[in-house]
Amino acid sequence: MPARPTMVDVARHAGVSQTTVSFVLNGRTDVPVAPETRRRVLEAAALLGYRPNRAAQDLKRGSSSVLGIVSNGIASHPFAGRMILGIQKAARAAGYVCMVVDMPDDEEGRDEAVRSLLDRGVAGLIYASPATVPVRQTETGVRVRTVFSGCWPENGEPGEAVILPNDVEGGRLAARAALDRGHRRIAFLGGTYQEQATVDRERGLDLACAEVGMAPEDVWRAYGDYSIDSGYRLARTAMAEDEFTALICGNDRMALGAVLALHELHYDVPGRVSVVGYDDQEELAEEMRPAFTTVALPHYEMGLLAGERLTSPPGSPTVPERILVPCPLVVRASVVPVSAPS
Amino acid sequence: MPARPTMVDVARHAGVSQTTVSFVLNGRTDVPVAPETRRRVLEAAALLGYRPNRAAQDLKRGSSSVLGIVSNGIASHPFAGRMILGIQKAARAAGYVCMVVDMPDDEEGRDEAVRSLLDRGVAGLIYASPATVPVRQTETGVRVRTVFSGCWPENGEPGEAVILPNDVEGGRLAARAALDRGHRRIAFLGGTYQEQATVDRERGLDLACAEVGMAPEDVWRAYGDYSIDSGYRLARTAMAEDEFTALICGNDRMALGAVLALHELHYDVPGRVSVVGYDDQEELAEEMRPAFTTVALPHYEMGLLAGERLTSPPGSPTVPERILVPCPLVVRASVVPVSAPS
DNA sequence: GGTCCCGATCAATACCTATTAGTCATTCAA
DNA sequence: TTGAATGACTAATAGGTATTGATCGGGACC
Missing domain, CATH: 1.10.260.40 (lambda repressor-like DNA-binding domains)
Structure with missing residues (x-):
């Protein structure tokens, strides 16, 4: 007291x-x-x-034990939270603590948010975004260590590191989950067209096709916006087009939409149609009926790497600037071997 | 540079x-x-x-412009994120910034996390939890302003304020969504038994029943664990029991599970069975097919209130210590007037 | 002409800590 | 016996800021 x-x-x-x-x-x-x-x-x-008194210590030492996180979408999906958790884990291990500001949409707001961190003398800045997008970096005027996790600088200088999920490999694994079980009548229900994640995952799909001797045009493709609803609509369109045995979806929410559509069309999942998700979204992919076979986005690991980078002494030039973190395949019930053709 | x-x-x-x-x-x-x-x-x-230099200012002034957030479940659902966003909004408006630590499960870890905030001289502490649960407060030995948002202190002293969602009223509104549309054959698929949120929402259900002249025992009840899977199982059990026309679910994920079960049983939703959710979960309730009629948890507002409390001068004794924030009903497509009995 | 006050500015100090440069015995080497 | 070295400690300062108590010149007043 x-x-x-x-x-x-x-x-x-x-x-x-x-x-x-x-x-x-x-x-x-x-x-x-x-x-x-x-x-x-x-x-x-x-x-x-x-x-x-850490504040006094930092002042005296001229150093800082605080990491600044400029986050994005912390309130939309849990992904941002996972990333922040990873950063925190690394921070704690090194005696650091994290200041978090959510990145406002407007430019002045964003700049001011970043400044509010710099004014507190953070040791480094992490731009943390769950969606793989470019971000416009704030011109700070002062040299500050910067790491991008899940995003990359739109303008010029890359900072210390850019950490991204290996979506190409992830897309390949998602496709292989179906291909390896004999599926050849496949529909790809992509996310937002030409968004980096979508492009990469589709490239992975092409790689997987090549590996099993399929031509790219042997896969039916359409693009939505990563929403449940778009998964629903694309699945209906797809099944009206052909009798596909597997749907490879842009993310778990689209996969959920697809399942709803397949239910309506009285296709059993996975008995008649297999469904592949992406993201391994908490409290969704694992709990679904059937539980989704999906590809996990390594947000926690990405955060961990970002945090470790900024809490370790600067200038270890051996490590690469651009880090791709693997996206492991998680096999669950929603994909089964293709049934014999009727 | x-x-x-x-x-x-x-x-x-x-x-x-x-x-x-x-x-x-x-x-x-x-x-x-x-x-x-x-x-x-x-x-x-x-x-x-x-x-x-805000750090130097704070040191000199003996005050602080940093709010400490002890969060819970930041990586599980987006709810914690919404709450943090609300806190940040209030913080920014007052020139504050937020330090966030996730509350570890073990006691020492939690104490150390809280200490790491106090060592930086935060102006106040917010225990932020999306799930309405008691938390054990850390014995700090030093007087610090404390607000609980979405949770309450398990031991003794309540801090400045305890901010909770009005789940009784929310439960009442959820029930009324069905009752007001003529439904009388109702099943309540509750969440975790005897958890405070579950108890409150069920109490709201009882109030709503009384309002329309129904006895509590006229509603079939069962309890799950707020998972998709438990919603699925309880819905199957319920529909085997009786021909219910409306299912009132513990949260949106259970509602999703219920919809999956109803699909399997070939019940049209909402044509044959209406479904009520709870939480208004992002990227789920609104996007579902049908979109969920649900009750919104006011996490953002709760965070806002918590932040405003700690950024305003202490000791305004006019405001109550325990604040209940309303949970508004969000009417969407999953509930329709009961069809004429066949 | 001297006093008082006021406007304008600055030197010095404090916040809490880390670090540099001492001080003061005591011991050891020569 | 002197000097140096060592052990054990402290005074003073710095880090960037806010604040208290000066200083100093000039105009108003008697």
Whole structure:
């Protein structure tokens, strides 16, 4: 209930100077302190419940123990949360803590948000976005370590690192989940057209097709907007077109929409039609009936990498600037081997 | 690219003392400054791109412009994100910024997380949880303003305010959504048994029943765990029991499970069976086919209130300690007037 | 002409900590 | 016996800012 004890309080209590307290509590070995004195200091500190004032420490040291996160879509999907959690994990391990600001849509708002972090002297900046998109970096005028996680700088200088999911490989795995089980009549229900993630995942699809000797045009394709509704509509369109045995969807929500459509058309899932998702969305992919075979987006790992980068000493030029994090395939019930042709 | 300019730099550049710069930039009216001098200072500040060092300001002032958020489930659902967004909104409006730590499950981890915030001298602490649960408050030993948003202190002292969703009223509205459209054969598919949110929502159901002259036992009830799967299972059980015309679900995910089950049983939704959700979950309730009639959890508003509380001067005893935030009904397509009995 | 006050500005100090440069015994080497 | 070295500690300063208490010149007043 009283004010926070300072180092001076501890010093007074132990009958030594503040300097000595600082030496003892920082465990400096290059300055000799008598064992008895050390004991008294530690005792006083414990008694008063002393905790160092990190803000003052940072000010004095000219360093900082705070990471700034400029996040995006923290309130839309849990993905941003997973990424932030990864960053926090790395931050904590290094004694750092995170300041988070959500990136406003308007430019001035965004700049001001970034400035509010810089004004607090953050050690580094992480632009964290769950959707793989370009972001316009704020012109800060001051040199600050910057890492992009799930996004990349639209203008010029790349900062220290750009961390992205390996969507090409992920797309390939998603396609293989169906191809490896004998499916050849396949529809690709893509997400937003020409968005980077969509393009990459479709490229992975093409790779997978080539691997099993299929031509790209052997796969029916259409594009939605990653919503449940677009999954529903595209699935209906697709099934009106041909008797596909597997639908490869842009994300889990589109896969959910597809399942709803297939239900309406009285196609059993996965008995008659297999469905592949993407994202491994929490509380959706695993719980669905049938549970989705899907590709996990490594948001947590991406955050972890971003955090580790900024909490480690700068300028280790051995590591690459552009980091692609693998997206593992998660096999569940929604994909089964293709049934014998009727 | 050079180091950040300080007030001394500005002073030197304008040919005045640091004191004068401080007076000008803080806009103090009680200290007279010659217009010409003021102009020179502002000019120098603009030229150098000076921005005050908030950490140093806070240290000097003995106050703080940082809010600490102890969050829960930031990576599970987007609800926590919405709440954080609300807090941030209030924080920004008052020139504050937020530090966020996710609450670890283990007690030591949690205490250490809270301490890491206090060590940075946050102005206040917000325990933010999307699920209405009790949390064990960390014994800090130092007086710090504390607000609970979506949760409440398990042990003793309540802090400044406890902000909760009005789940009783929400439950009532959910029930009325069905009752007002003539439904009387109703099943309540509750969430986790005896969890506070579940209990409150069911109490709202009872109130609504009483309002239309129904006895509590006229509603069939069962309890799950807020998962898609439990919604699916309970819906099957319910429909095997009786020909219900409306299912009132514990949350939107259970409603989704129920829809999947109803599809399998070839019940049209909402033609034959209406479904009511809860939460108004992003990217689910609105996009579903049919879109869910549901009750919105006011996480954003709760965060806003929490943030406003901590950024406003302490000790305004007129406002209540326990704040219930309304949960509005969102009417969409999944509930229709009951069809004539066949 | 001296006093008082006021406008304008600045030097000095404090916030809490880390670090540099001491101080003061005591011991050791020469 | 002197000097140097060492051990144990402290005074002073810095880091960027806010604030208190000067300083200083000039105009008003008696």
